[in-house]
Amino acid sequence: MFVQPVDYFLAVWFVLAGLSTAYVALDQFRNNPEPVVMKWGFILVTLYMGPLGLLIYVLADKEPRPGEHEAFTKPLWKQGVGSTIHCVAGDATGIILAAAITAALGLPMWIDLIVEYVAGFAFGLFIFQSLFMKSMMGGTYWENVRKSFMPEFISMNFMMAGMAPVMSFLMMGSDMRAMEPTELLFWGVMSFGVIVGFITAYPANVWMVVRGLKHGLMTEREPEFDKAREGRREHAHGGAEAGVAGQRHGSNPGAGHHGSGHGSTHGNGGGGSRGPHGGHGMEPDATVPQLAAFGGVSVLALALGMIAPANWVNLTLSARDVGGAIMPPGMVMDRDTPAAAMLDMAAVHPRLVTASHGLEVRGDRELQARMEKNGVKVFDLETSVIRWAILPDVKVDAYAINGQVPGPRLHIRQGDRVRINVTNRLPESTTLHWHGLILPNEMDGPAEITQEPIPPGGSYRYEFTAGQSGTYFYHSHDHVDRQQALGLYGALIIDPANPQDEIAADHDYVIQLQEWLMREGLTFPSMPMDGGQPNYFTINGRAYPSTDTIRMKVGETLKVRFIGTNNGFIHPMHIHGGPFEVVARDGETIPESARFLADTVNVGPGQRYDVVWQARRPGKWLIHCHIGHHTTNNNVEEKGGGGLMVVIDVQS
Numbered sequence: 047m048f049v050q051p052v053d054y055f056l057a058v059w060f061v062l063a064g065l066s067t068a069y070v071a072l073d074q075f076r077n078n079p080e081p082v083v084m085k086w087g088f089i090l091v092t093l094y095m096g097p098l099g100l101l102i103y104v105l106a107d108k109e110p111r112p113g114e115h116e117a118f119t120k121p122l123w124k125q126g127v128g129s130t131i132h133c134v135a136g137d138a139t140g141i142i143l144a145a146a147i148t149a150a151l152g153l154p155m156w157i158d159l160i161v162e163y164v165a166g167f168a169f170g171l172f173i174f175q176s177l178f179m180k181s182m183m184g185g186t187y188w189e190n191v192r193k194s195f196m197p198e199f200i201s202m203n204f205m206m207a208g209m210a211p212v213m214s215f216l217m218m219g220s221d222m223r224a225m226e227p228t229e230l231l232f233w234g235v236m237s238f239g240v241i242v243g244f245i246t247a248y249p250a251n252v253w254m255v256v257r258g259l260k261h262g263l264m265t266e267r268e269p270e271f272d273k274a275r276e277g278r279r280e281h282a283h284g285g286a287e288a289g290v291a292g293q294r295h296g297s298n299p300g301a302g303h304h305g306s307g308h309g310s311t312h313g314n315g316g317g318g319s320r321g322p323h324g325g326h327g328m329e330p331d332a333t334v335p336q337l338a339a340f341g342g343v344s345v346l347a348l349a350l351g352m353i354a355p356a357n358w359v360n361l362t363l364s365a366r367d368v369g370g371a372i373m374p375p376g377m378v379m380d381r382d383t384p385a386a387a388m389l390d391m392a393a394v395h396p397r398l399v400t401a402s403h404g405l406e407v408r409g410d411r412e413l414q415a416r417m418e419k420n421g422v423k424v425f426d427l428e429t430s431v432i433r434w435a436i437l438p439d440v441k442v443d444a445y446a447i448n449g450q451v452p453g454p455r456l457h458i459r460q461g462d463r464v465r466i467n468v469t470n471r472l473p474e475s476t477t478l479h480w481h482g483l484i485l486p487n488e489m490d491g492p493a494e495i496t497q498e499p500i501p502p503g504g505s506y507r508y509e510f511t512a513g514q515s516g517t518y519f520y521h522s523h524d525h526v527d528r529q530q531a532l533g534l535y536g537a538l539i540i541d542p543a544n545p546q547d548e549i550a551a552d553h554d555y556v557i558q559l560q561e562w563l564m565r566e567g568l569t570f571p572s573m574p575m576d577g578g579q580p581n582y583f584t585i586n587g588r589a590y591p592s593t594d595t596i597r598m599k600v601g602e603t604l605k606v607r608f609i610g611t612n613n614g615f616i617h618p619m620h621i622h623g624g625p626f627e628v629v630a631r632d633g634e635t636i637p638e639s640a641r642f643l644a645d646t647v648n649v650g651p652g653q654r655y656d657v658v659w660q661a662r663r664p665g666k667w668l669i670h671c672h673i674g675h676h677t678t679n680n681n682v683e684e685k686g687g688g689g690l691m692v693v694i695d696v697q698s
């Protein structure tokens with residue numbers, strides 16, 4: 047799915063890889079005179095390395111002009127390329143197949159790596175290397191397996207030494223969609239890994255070609271095919287002696303050949319034609335100490351590449367644990383970070399969004415109850431993932447209740463019997479808690495403590511009688527760190543049974559605070575830890591200047607009900623234009639004698655303050671948080687501020 051710029055880049059890359067592969071395949075089978083195994087080698091490597099594979103093919107192997115392949119491929123660096131190609135083609139195919147399968151099986155990364163190594167080695171040895179050698183040298187298949195073992199071992203070790211860290215660091219990096227074979231990113235990591243593996247395996251392959259341990263590039267011409275080309279060439283260019291000579295040489299079937307009429311020459315830089323039958327055999331001249339040293343170093347390189355990443359990333363995790371999770375930039379992820387920590391902080395996946403709303407849709411809309419005959423007030427709540435505008439050009443991916451942030455306001459009267467049916471449409475389990483209320487324990491909401499969490503698609507019925515009155519709220523009590531930070535909360539306003547008990551004011555305004563973390567187009571649950579610090583702040587689901595403006599007249603009073611619906615900060619909420627009277631705290635009305643004047647109240651998470659402010663003078667007066675950062679939008683002030691800020695517009 048396309049959620050990050052890298053996805054678009056990779057789409058283009060794979061289109062280019064497809065085109066490059068098509069070109070190499072076409073050219074190999076129509077024009078290039080080399081053994082079929084090598085043709086497939088270049089085709090596969092181009093599939094994995096994209097335009098880079100095409101570049102290598104054109105520069106090192108593609109016959110530039112008819113008849114020149116033998117001379118063209120003779121330089122040692124090209125022979126080394128050829129040797130690396132048939133190593134990488136086999137090994138990488140095995141590794142990639144194994145990676146896709148182990149990811150689907152949900153095996154931990156460290157087991158993945160071992161399975162991939164074994165699969166790559168087996169695929170390379172038993173399929174590519176041995177078949178290639180057999181077609182070149184004849185002999186039985188198992189003889190070739192035996193001869194190929196050591197060169198394949200050294201080459202594979204160096205290749206995996208390069209590829210393993212690429213996979214470990216990128217798959218367990220910040221965007222763990224790289225662990226999911228259904229994502230382009232997985233294939234992008236594989237491609238990049240193959241490119242790095244090619245580079246790390248190349249020097250060893252050059253050495254092995256020099257020492258006659260491996261073949262490099264070879265020429266193999268089919269006589270009829272060449273005759274046709276010959277004819278074309280005579281018309282087009284006139285004669286080309288080299289080509290004819292090459293063909294003549296090649297058309298002489300060697301003793302070790304399968305006598306199919308194919309002819310081969312090879313430009314092996316070091317091997318030469320040492321074979322007893324004057325054909326294409328190789329007599330390795332590497333000494334045992336040389337082989338032992340090279341083999342030993344290759345094992346060390348392999349061990350380093352496989353094991354060292356475990357110092358930094360948690361290789362015990364699997365695609366099933368954390369695959370698809372995208373972590374916030376700056377989150378501390380080390381070798382000990384468990385899967386649950388990653389899932390807690392992961393972005394809301396854009397693919398889960400089921401609705402998108404602009405600024406015209408408000409949160410905190412009062413929900414009308416359905417009245418049952420027995421007088422029970424019934425509310426239906428449903429959680430879901432939505433895209434929610436907090437500013438004209440900023441939308442967060444939020445966990446919403448009834449498609450709004452904050453969730454709908456439940457406005458009831460003291461003594462009401464209420465039933466709240468909660469249906470969960472989130473990708474994870476949830477519950478709701480009725481903050482501050484005295485109610486039966488099984489209605490209280492804490493997941494796994496008083497109730498089973500409501501699974502995705504499940505529902506739960508809460509029912510209680512509201513014995514208290516005042517300013518309350520409800521919020522998620524399952525994965526609270528994540529869910530409440532993503533928007534699962536709403537106001538619960540309970541009017542006193544006796545209306546006389548209400549502290550009256552001309553205007554009544556509820557303020558629900560929230561902190562958001564939005565980076566690179568993704569929304570992460572904000573939390574007070576590394577990588578989790580918020581950069582947007584909202585009152586009732588909007589950041590200033592998109593917050594409401596409260597309009598009143600001089601002399602009128604305004605009751606503000608501050609609710610700490612947020613998770614992370616104590617917000618010192620301040621009102622300009624003179625002090626207010628603090629009349630209630632946490633839903634409890636303060637006795638008249640104990641009420642006090644203030645111009646700032648510290649609203650901590652979970653706390654509520656009801657304050658009454660009088661409009662003394664006309665003009666625009668502010669309600670805002672006194673932590674300066676909380677009145678910016680992503681550190682930017684616009685129209686005088688941002689975030690936790692509301693204007694009171696007082697007319698004379």
Ligand SMILES: [Cu+2]
Binds near residue numbers: 618671672673676690
């Ligand atoms: Cu604040």
